[in-house]
Amino acid sequence: MKRPLLFYAILFMVFLYGPILLAPLFSFNDSIFATFPLKGFTFRHYAGLATNTGLLQALEASLIVATASSIIATAISVPAAIALTRHKLPGSAAIIAGMSAPLVIPSIIFGVALLIILLRFLGVELSLWTIGASHVFICIPFAMTVLMSRLEGFDKSLEEASRDLGEGAWMTFLRVTLPLAMSGIISSLLLCFITSFDEFVLAFFLSGTQPTLPVYLFGQLRFPNKLPGMLALGSSILFASALLVILAELLRRRGVPSNSAGET
Amino acid sequence: MRPTPQRSAWLVGYGLLSPALALMAVMLVAPLLAMVVLSFWTQQGFEIDRSFTLANYFALVEPSSEPIVWMGIPIPLKYPVPAILLGKSILMSLAVTIAVIAMAYPMAYFLAFRVQRNKALWLVLLTIPFWTSYLLRVFAWKIVLGFNGAINSGLKSIGVIAEPLSFLLYNPLAVIITLVHAWIAFTVLPIYVSLEKIDRSLLEAATDLGDSKWRRFLRVTLPLSAPGTIGAALLVFIPTVGDYVTPTLVGGPGGTMIGNLIQELFLRQNNAPLGAAVAIVMMLVIGLLVLIFLWLIGFHKLRSRVG
Numbered sequence: 001m002k003r004p005l006l007f008y009a010i011l012f013m014v015f016l017y018g019p020i021l022l023a024p025l026f027s028f029n030d031s032i033f034a035t036f037p038l039k040g041f042t043f044r045h046y047a048g049l050a051t052n053t054g055l056l057q058a059l060e061a062s063l064i065v066a067t068a069s070s071i072i073a074t075a076i077s078v079p080a081a082i083a084l085t086r087h088k089l090p091g092s093a094a095i096i097a098g099m100s101a102p103l104v105i106p107s108i109i110f111g112v113a114l115l116i117i118l119l120r121f122l123g124v125e126l127s128l129w130t131i132g133a134s135h136v137f138i139c140i141p142f143a144m145t146v147l148m149s150r151l152e153g154f155d156k157s158l159e160e161a162s163r164d165l166g167e168g169a170w171m172t173f174l175r176v177t178l179p180l181a182m183s184g185i186i187s188s189l190l191l192c193f194i195t196s197f198d199e200f201v202l203a204f205f206l207s208g209t210q211p212t213l214p215v216y217l218f219g220q221l222r223f224p225n226k227l228p229g230m231l232a233l234g235s236s237i238l239f240a241s242a243l244l245v246i247l248a249e250l251l252r253r254r255g256v257p258s259n260s261a262g263e264t
Numbered sequence: 265m266r267p268t269p270q271r272s273a274w275l276v277g278y279g280l281l282s283p284a285l286a287l288m289a290v291m292l293v294a295p296l297l298a299m300v301v302l303s304f305w306t307q308q309g310f311e312i313d314r315s316f317t318l319a320n321y322f323a324l325v326e327p328s329s330e331p332i333v334w335m336g337i338p339i340p341l342k343y344p345v346p347a348i349l350l351g352k353s354i355l356m357s358l359a360v361t362i363a364v365i366a367m368a369y370p371m372a373y374f375l376a377f378r379v380q381r382n383k384a385l386w387l388v389l390l391t392i393p394f395w396t397s398y399l400l401r402v403f404a405w406k407i408v409l410g411f412n413g414a415i416n417s418g419l420k421s422i423g424v425i426a427e428p429l430s431f432l433l434y435n436p437l438a439v440i441i442t443l444v445h446a447w448i449a450f451t452v453l454p455i456y457v458s459l460e461k462i463d464r465s466l467l468e469a470a471t472d473l474g475d476s477k478w479r480r481f482l483r484v485t486l487p488l489s490a491p492g493t494i495g496a497a498l499l500v501f502i503p504t505v506g507d508y509v510t511p512t513l514v515g516g517p518g519g520t521m522i523g524n525l526i527q528e529l530f531l532r533q534n535n536a537p538l539g540a541a542v543a544i545v546m547m548l549v550i551g552l553l554v555l556i557f558l559w560l561i562g563f564h565k566l567r568s569r570v571g
Contacts, residue, residue: 005374009386012371016393016449019404022414026407034407035417080284087277095281098288104499105547106506108523112530112543113295120312120536121298137291140284169276191395198397201508205530214399221403221513231407234400245395249388 020238027231034227045232055233058216062197065132065212070192072132073139074147074185081147082177086156102138110134111205118206126208134202139192146191146252150184151177183251190248194241213237303540312537320541346525346542350549353521356436357504360443364500365493367444368451373485375452376459387453394449402510405442409433409514434516442510451496458492459485491567498554505550522546 022034030040049055080099084092102110114134118124158180162172178185200214207215217233220226278285303320306313324346331338334348341347371390379386393401408414409432416428432438462485470480508523515521522542529539 005370005378008370009374012367013389015367015445016390019408019445020393020396020401022407023400023404033412033417034410034414035412036414037417037421076283076287079280083277083280087273087280089274089277089281095285098292099284101288101292104502106503106508106523108506108508108526109543109547110291110295112526112539113299114291115530116302116536116540117295117298120302133291137287140287194395198395198399200397200399214397218399234397234403238396238400241396242392245392246388249391253384 023231023238024235027228027235029228032225032228034231045228046236048229049232049236052229055213055216058211058213061128061210062213065128065135065203066193066196069132069135069139069196070189073136073143073192074188076136077140077143077147077188078181078185081144081151082173084144085148085151086159096144099144100141103141107138107199107201108205110138111202114202115205126206128208128210128212130206130208131203131212132196134206135196135199138199138202139195142191142195143188146188147181147184150181150187150252154180187248187252190244190251194244194248198237198241299540300544302537303544305537307535307537310534320538321545323538324541324545346522346545349520349522349525350546352436353505353523353546354549354553356440356443356521357501357507359440360447360504361497361501363440363444364448364451365455365497368448368496369455369493372452372455372459375456376462387456390449390452398446399509401446402442402513405438405445405514406433409438409441433514434519436515436519438514438516439511439519439521442514443504443507446510447500447504451500454496454499455489455493458489461492462488487566491563494558494561494563494566502550502554506546 025038026034027045028041028043029038030042030044031038083089084096089095111134114130118126118130124130159172159176162176163169167175198214199212200218203212203215204218211219213233217230217237220230302312304316304318306315306317306319323343326342327340328342328344329340331340332344333339334344339347375383375386375390406413410416411428411430411433413433415432416425419425420428466484466488467480470484471477475483505521506523506526507521508527511519511521511524515524526539526543526546529535529542
């Protein structure tokens with residue numbers, strides 16, 4: 001039984017990573033087509049990225065939106081996660097379910113519904129602000145999951161001790177809860193940043209004149225001669241995202257006690 | 265009347281939750297309500313007629329005396345495109361969900377019961393693709409399956425085929441394969457968690473009482489992991505019905521789904537009210553299907569057994 005499952009798991013990983021790793025592979029290929037056999041090794045597709053102003057502007061837009069929405073989503077989620085883990089509230093199950101809505105409802109529904117209320121009811125012009133607002137919303141379930149598991153992971157008696165020793169609720173939060181939850185907060189920031197940075201559908205529907213990086217990339221995919229540059233761009237995004245995920249996971253794992261094997 | 269300690273604790277709790285609840289109201293409830301309201305209005309040229317009407321919903325089910333035949337099924341509707349695309353999207357998502365669960369379950373089983381060392385490494389490796397750009401994961405399949413793609417050029421260069429195979433890309437199967445790949449990493453983890461939670465002494469008990477490995481799996485492991493697995497299946501099925509990116513990039517004309525129609529109605533055909541009605545009907549149909557499915561399998565009984 002042991003060997004066939006291991007063999008399957010390796011096949012599974014090949015299926016999972018194979019297609020994703022083709023983009024980096026062809027991005028170093030000295031040809032304008034993504035085809036075998038490979039021609040030769042080159043960095044020229046990457047060098048071209050640095051001088052592309054449209055791309056750099058989109059990158060800047062994405063960095064602004066992702067930074068802002070990850071900070072706001074985490075700032076909203078910290079008190080909410082404390083409330084749901086420290087106070088036994090009636091209706092908390094329904095609240096948690098409501099907060100996971102962005103995970104389940106297709107993003108095209110959100111995109112369209114937000115487009116309607118912004119354009120037809122409120123008359124707001126589309127901009128990076130509208131994209132950012134939608135990204136805060138879709139980041140909430142990720143931030144909540146990470147923060148709640150971190151808050152449940154450490155000993156609550158530490159907070160009780162602080163209160164017994166005379167600290168108020170606010171000082172207890174600042175001096176006990178916040179430092180202990182810090183690894184969770186940083187990993188929430190990182191995961192929200194990636195979520196926003198990579199998000200396409202909402203950004204596509206809600207962008208005004210300034211596109212984010214995925215929207216820019218999508219627009220360029222129509223032009224076959226732009227392919228190698230876009231492969232290089234895609235590979236850079238993949239690499240950066242993977243790096244951030246590994247960092248977030250390392251932080252999260254360090255914060256969770258090793259005996260809770262069920263945590264992921 | 266002074267507040268009881270419990271009540272004031274609740275007040276603090278809800279106070280802490282209030283920013284998040286306000287965000288949910290602004291970003292979820294208000295836009296969905298706006299969409300419902302818009303679906304009862306009509307588009308007249310560039311103007312919106314704000315008188316209440318069910319015309320958009322009626323347009324989706326209006327019968328016609330000359331049925332249009334799609335895949336051998338006569339569809340007696342005047343405007344059959346939404347109904348056909350919704351049915352097709354549901355079938356495609358169903359195929360995706362079944363394939364994803366069938367492929368992810370053994371992987372999760374391997375992680376939960378076979379991996380002793382380096383478990384964290386396996387978990388991180390499974391997590392990374394989930395967080396990397398969805399757009400890029402979908403686009404990767406265009407490179408794999410394309411007319412000048414990796415499979416075609418690879419097979420050609422080793423002499424297996426003389427001409428590129430054109431049936432790989434731009435069809436429903438390409439959409440299904442791509443969606444399976446895009447969602448599979450997302451499902452391994454919830455199934456793994458539900459397998460990991462199973463009390464190992466139950467498995468020992470089953471063996472001690474004479475069950476074979478296979479019977480033990482069917483009678484203990486599978487039922488106990490069913491709620492987590494079903495949850496994972498729903499997390500794939502519901503969002504993929506409305507997926508927009510995948511059919512746009514790899515679907516071609518034959519692989520379009522309901523999400524493409526919604527986008528088309530909003531951005532190209534400038535008929536937002538009809539688009540809103542299509543989106544609402546899509547959500548209602550998905551919700552109804554999910555409820556029927558959970559009722560059919562007796563989900564509550566399954567869950568109570570896990571405890």
